[in-house]
Amino acid sequence: MAPPTELTTSPHPAPPPQPSLSSEPTFLAFLPILCAVWSDGLMEDAELGAVSGALGGAGWMTPEGRRQVRDWLDPSSPPAPPVFAAATTTIQSGAGSSLTLARAGVAVAQAAVRRRLHLMTLYGEEPAAELRSAADMVPWRDDALATLGQVELELGLAGPEALRELTGMGDERTAPPLPPPGVVDEVAAHIHGGHADVRSRVREALARPELSIPGEIPRGEYRERTLTAVKVLADMGIGGIALPREWGGLGDPGGAVAAFEELALGDLSVLVKYGVQFGLFGGSIAQLGTEKHHERYLAQVASLALPGCYAMTETGHGSNVRDLRTTADYDRASGEFVITTPDDDARKDYIGNAALHARMATVFARLRIGPEDHGVHAFLVHIRDARGRTAPGVRIEDCGAKAGLNGVDNGRIWFDGVRVGAEALLDRFARITPEGEYESPIPSAGRRFFTMLGTLIAGRISIAAASQAVTRKALTIAVRYAAARPQFGPAGGGEVPILDYLSLQRNLLTRLATSYAMGFAVRDLTRRFADPDTDRMELEVRAAGLKAAASRLAMESLQACREACGGKGYLAENQFARLRADTDVFTTFEGANPVLLQLVAKGLLSRLRRDLGSMNMWGMARYLAELTGIRLAEMNPVVTRRTDPAHLADPDFQLAAFRYREQRLLRSAARRLKARMDQGMDSFDAINECQDHLITLARAHVDRIVLEASVESLDPMDECHGKELITRVIALYGLATLEANRAWYLETGYFEPPKSEAVRREVNVLCGELAPRALELVDAFGIPDELLGAPIGRQRQRD
Numbered sequence: 001m002a003p004p005t006e007l008t009t010s011p012h013p014a015p016p017p018q019p020s021l022s023s024e025p026t027f028l029a030f031l032p033i034l035c036a037v038w039s040d041g042l043m044e045d046a047e048l049g050a051v052s053g054a055l056g057g058a059g060w061m062t063p064e065g066r067r068q069v070r071d072w073l074d075p076s077s078p079p080a081p082p083v084f085a086a087a088t089t090t091i092q093s094g095a096g097s098s099l100t101l102a103r104a105g106v107a108v109a110q111a112a113v114r115r116r117l118h119l120m121t122l123y124g125e126e127p128a129a130e131l132r133s134a135a136d137m138v139p140w141r142d143d144a145l146a147t148l149g150q151v152e153l154e155l156g157l158a159g160p161e162a163l164r165e166l167t168g169m170g171d172e173r174t175a176p177p178l179p180p181p182g183v184v185d186e187v188a189a190h191i192h193g194g195h196a197d198v199r200s201r202v203r204e205a206l207a208r209p210e211l212s213i214p215g216e217i218p219r220g221e222y223r224e225r226t227l228t229a230v231k232v233l234a235d236m237g238i239g240g241i242a243l244p245r246e247w248g249g250l251g252d253p254g255g256a257v258a259a260f261e262e263l264a265l266g267d268l269s270v271l272v273k274y275g276v277q278f279g280l281f282g283g284s285i286a287q288l289g290t291e292k293h294h295e296r297y298l299a300q301v302a303s304l305a306l307p308g309c310y311a312m313t314e315t316g317h318g319s320n321v322r323d324l325r326t327t328a329d330y331d332r333a334s335g336e337f338v339i340t341t342p343d344d345d346a347r348k349d350y351i352g353n354a355a356l357h358a359r360m361a362t363v364f365a366r367l368r369i370g371p372e373d374h375g376v377h378a379f380l381v382h383i384r385d386a387r388g389r390t391a392p393g394v395r396i397e398d399c400g401a402k403a404g405l406n407g408v409d410n411g412r413i414w415f416d417g418v419r420v421g422a423e424a425l426l427d428r429f430a431r432i433t434p435e436g437e438y439e440s441p442i443p444s445a446g447r448r449f450f451t452m453l454g455t456l457i458a459g460r461i462s463i464a465a466a467s468q469a470v471t472r473k474a475l476t477i478a479v480r481y482a483a484a485r486p487q488f489g490p491a492g493g494g495e496v497p498i499l500d501y502l503s504l505q506r507n508l509l510t511r512l513a514t515s516y517a518m519g520f521a522v523r524d525l526t527r528r529f530a531d532p533d534t535d536r537m538e539l540e541v542r543a544a545g546l547k548a549a550a551s552r553l554a555m556e557s558l559q560a561c562r563e564a565c566g567g568k569g570y571l572a573e574n575q576f577a578r579l580r581a582d583t584d585v586f587t588t589f590e591g592a593n594p595v596l597l598q599l600v601a602k603g604l605l606s607r608l609r610r611d612l613g614s615m616n617m618w619g620m621a622r623y624l625a626e627l628t629g630i631r632l633a634e635m636n637p638v639v640t641r642r643t644d645p646a647h648l649a650d651p652d653f654q655l656a657a658f659r660y661r662e663q664r665l666l667r668s669a670a671r672r673l674k675a676r677m678d679q680g681m682d683s684f685d686a687i688n689e690c691q692d693h694l695i696t697l698a699r700a701h702v703d704r705i706v707l708e709a710s711v712e713s714l715d716p717m718d719e720c721h722g723k724e725l726i727t728r729v730i731a732l733y734g735l736a737t738l739e740a741n742r743a744w745y746l747e748t749g750y751f752e753p754p755k756s757e758a759v760r761r762e763v764n765v766l767c768g769e770l771a772p773r774a775l776e777l778v779d780a781f782g783i784p785d786e787l788l789g790a791p792i793g794r795q796r797q798r799d
């Protein structure tokens, strides 16, 4: 190996060479037109023809100037970003007050000649007579204007827009003005979407004393109170919204999500107990069982006559449910299953409703017939009798106090050879034949299990919706407080509300914008969920991603909102302490967020493989052309540098940037995984080595679907006065997300530093614009004062 040289050991690497641009005047005259031609990253045949044709007749050009222009005319070689950047800077500084590309070209050429003369004078050199006469006016000025003007006309670039587009000079904010105050009702109608009847029924329930949010009460009392509240909901028919009509329900899965979202404005213990009873326990019977189970149990579930629980997690296996170890051995002689907990590691753990109230459990266990293991299946097992006595062979232990949700009785369950009839198997996807044989329409055990889990997708969608409600509640309290709380002020003036401070605006308003955007995405997800034609795999990916993103947003918003309320935020009466404790576990149950994000990434990779695998030659060519198109159109030097506010807030630009990030991360993840597996690494290790990449990909996917759903939500608002307000809110979401990912965009060259700085600036500008409208934006959430705690959440302005 060669000894290290001074260069390689230097701690300071040499700076990259700066791009140099020719100062040849006749080339410079063409420069604005060349830049305009390359501004979309593509050189069309017509553009090439127009510029080449003009060169032929441009007798005023020098051979060197002509050669340099031709260097820019290779369609397969766009100017490198630094060269393009240097060119636009040269045009900006030399174009003066020119209004067209042709005039700008001549002005730039003149400026270059003047600069050369100036330098020569400085160094005592004598300029040639020809150059001296050019100092006032290049002699070929009129000829050049004729040639360049003709090219402008041919390319449709005549007029001031082309130059303004290229340089950003003279750009002014063109966004329409915000509507005057008074659009709350319109905005509110738009953000909530359908299911108004369900929502108002839940609001009615939340107004009842049994459902009020209790202060500090002993745990035992709290649990009984929570049970009573769930009974009230059942009596009002709110428990069975998703269940089939023939068994006492409304058959309305979207309505059930809306009900869950509304309930999340109240006591979260009630929400979670409600979710366990009707969503998990009832949902497992409805989705995994068959008619005999529905007929026998669903009406009792909906009325709470049969309280139940959903016993999947074990102490040893939480996220990895495929490897659960509770067993269900089929006894051919008696036609029964024998449910057994082999050891303490396989006891059921954290099970909601189990410690006190559940009489039946949906138990997930390995179905075995003799030595054959058919994988995890669901069974209905009685764990208590009607008087609350534990069933024979069942042992239950209380999980005790938790960080939050203490109105829910979570417990651990052991099964010691508990015998249940064959009908206990929830047999939609697998059954035991009368001959005692195992039978399933899905041959692969892994696929069968994931199909079973997929049917329980409602839980994730519901948690996403509930997280949204919590975020809105926290923001409502904090924005109202911040608008009313004065601190400091200009010398000689009064104190100003803390919402006037930029750092507070950034903390609250970027989250407010994100919660609006997330709300549109969750609404779109709920609509897809209720549509029987939706692709299930796509739905699973979306549900997993949005559950992870919405629960994370809720936790981060709670912290930001608590801090925005200062000491008041820490008082129990203002709810943040309790909300944080109760919401925290939303990031863990129904799938731990990091695990869900990997599920998203794997779903995207499978789809890519499927798409590529099924493509014929033409499909593949089109696919590659599309990707190349994205690269050329969006990585072109003008776009990477454009910094004007209208461009940054443009949904087309934002969507393109979000899609680019997702696509690039997807392709690079696929390449990295393939490279490892091609070298013989097994898929588990390969995925683990790329795990950070996969999680980043999943986040990029979620960001994209949130922005897409938000932008699409604007379409039906054409007639609304509030449309511009929501448009601005969505633009802030888009920009704040770009800002959060600035490092990535800079690393990949999608942004150049000025653009990255402009994004940051524009976030500030939008925060400032929206701050005076923040009260309206939270009022549109429509959360009743009684649910906001006392008293800061109710205050709307300074007394």
Ligand SMILES: Cc1cc2nc3c(=O)[nH]c(=O)nc-3n(C[C@H](O)[C@H](O)[C@H](O)COP(=O)(O)OP(=O)(O)OC[C@H]3O[C@@H](n4cnc5c(N)ncnc54)[C@H](O)[C@@H]3O)c2cc1C
Pocket: 276, 310, 311, 312, 313, 315, 316, 317, 318, 319, 320, 349, 350, 351, 352, 402, 405, 410, 585, 588, 589, 590, 591, 592, 593, 594, 595
């Ligand atoms: C209040 C509460 C109520 C619950 N209610 C129920 C219920 O009613 N029924 C029920 O069945 N269960 C219930 N659960 C259990 C819950 O679903 C599990 O806690 C959850 O699935 C996580 O499992 P775990 O606790 O074993 O954590 P683990 O799976 O051990 O995870 C621990 C950490 O490791 C991370 N991790 C795990 N695998 C990976 C990986 N491959 N890559 C990267 N990171 C990874 C996780 O993200 C997490 O951060 C409840 C839990 C709580 C706390």
